Amino acid sequence: MRILSGIQPSGALHIGNYFGMMLPAIEMQEQGEAYYFIANYHSMTSLFDPIIRRQNTLDVALDFLACGLDPKKAVFFRQSDVSEVCELAWMLTTIAPMGLLERCHSFKDKVANGISPNHGLFAYPVLMAADILIYDSDVVPVGRDQKQHVEVTRDLATKFNQAYGETFVVPAERIRDSVAVVPGTDGQKMSKSYGNTIEIFGEEKATKKRIMGLVMDSRSPSEPKPDAEKNVAIQLLKLVAPSEVSLGFEARLREGGLGYGDLKKALFEHYWNFFTPARNRRAELAANLDYVESVLRDGAERARIVARTVLTRARKASGLE
Ligand code: ADP
Numbered sequence: 001m002r003i004l005s006g007i008q009p010s011g012a013l014h015i016g017n018y019f020g021m022m023l024p025a026i027e028m029q030e031q032g033e034a035y036y037f038i039a040n041y042h043s044m045t046s047l048f049d050p051i052i053r054r055q056n057t058l059d060v061a062l063d064f065l066a067c068g069l070d071p072k073k074a075v076f077f078r079q080s081d082v083s084e085v086c087e088l089a090w091m092l093t094t095i096a097p098m099g100l101l102e103r104c105h106s107f108k109d110k111v112a113n114g115i116s117p118n119h120g121l122f123a124y125p126v127l128m129a130a131d132i133l134i135y136d137s138d139v140v141p142v143g144r145d146q147k148q149h150v151e152v153t154r155d156l157a158t159k160f161n162q163a164y165g166e167t168f169v170v171p172a173e174r175i176r177d178s179v180a181v182v183p184g185t186d187g188q189k190m191s192k193s194y195g196n197t198i199e200i201f202g203e204e205k206a207t208k209k210r211i212m213g214l215v216m217d218s219r220s221p222s223e224p225k226p227d228a229e230k231n232v233a234i235q236l237l238k239l240v241a242p243s244e245v246s247l248g249f250e251a252r253l254r255e256g257g258l259g260y261g262d263l264k265k266a267l268f269e270h271y272w273n274f275f276t277p278a279r280n281r282r283a284e285l286a287a288n289l290d291y292v293e294s295v296l297r298d299g300a301e302r303a304r305i306v307a308r309t310v311l312t313r314a315r316k317a318s319g320l321e
């Protein structure tokens with residue numbers, strides 16, 4: 001089984017990224033041939049500072065390796081180190097119906113939020129399809145917000161196969177229901193674009209402040225809370241604390257008598273301890289950037305071998321060769 005996923009270097013990674021995409025991807029590296037990449041071409045649709053792009057790309061590499069991506073098991077690379085993917089994106093764009101792309105939620109949401117879209121933002125699902133198809137991927141671990149993009153990929157693979165003969169593997173998304181949408185500090189989906197994130201490797205004081213600032217209601221501590229399972233701090237605690245701990249807090253909140261301040265303090269402590277081993281590994285990696293660069297370069301070489309094979313197949317099928 002070939003597993004593939006990507007993440008954009010568009011800012012500091014948060015625990016929604018971790019539980020929604022990185023952890024499932026890291027666990028899946030044991031189950032097949034995993035290909036994971038840093039989607040720096042994608043970041044060009046919305047980030048226009050070369051220095052920040054380079055820095056963010058390095059940060060994502062450090063974050064992913066620190067969290068447990070094992071370069072001996074997974075092929076880890078920068079998207080732009082395998083530029084063959086842009087040629088495949090062109091081929092796919094010629095069979096991508098305008099209407100299909102116009103219906104993509106992420107594009108519509110961004111336009112609704114007042115972003116003036118460039119063509120890259122509109123065509124982004126086609127590049128994502130190329131990312132997936134060029135590695136003959138079977139499964140794509142992502143958070144729920146990316147489901148539609150994998151559906152577009154399937155549509156394009158099927159259309160191409162019908163037009164030019166069997167060329168591409170038709171992939172499927174893999175979404176973990178338990179963490180399909182991790183809530184942010186305001187209870188909405190945690191997202192860089194909503195400013196409601198808890199970073200994986202945030203600075204201690206600032207992160208504590210964010211957790212203590214989680215939005216709660218105004219019910220008094222003594223009041224029973226029959227909806228305790230909906231509380232954002234409880235939902236996050238379930239991700240970072242052993243289940244007996246989170247269920248204990250949930251029961252106390254339900255009965256009444258647990259103050260939100262104490263709950264948030266417990267959340268901060270469990271969050272901090274949960275990521276401490278990764279935080280230490282990250283510091284070691286940051287002191288050894290030559291190693292990180294060599295991992296990415298080696299990953300790109302291995303990825304390019306597969307990409308060239310699949311691209312040649314598509315070039316032959318479509319009569320370019
Ligand atoms: P953001 O919304 O912060 O910009 P991205 O769109 O870059 O995050 O998402 C990167 C990966 O992390 C995707 O696979 C996405 O599905 C996943 N992801 C992002 N936010 C969450 C969340 N709150 N819950 C679960 N998964 C998420």
Ligand code: TRP
Nearest residue numbers: 004005006007008039128131132
């Ligand atoms: N679109 C994804 C995101 O914003 C990143 C991405 C790009 C990706 N290409 C991909 C994810 C291919 C999975 C497979 O999170």
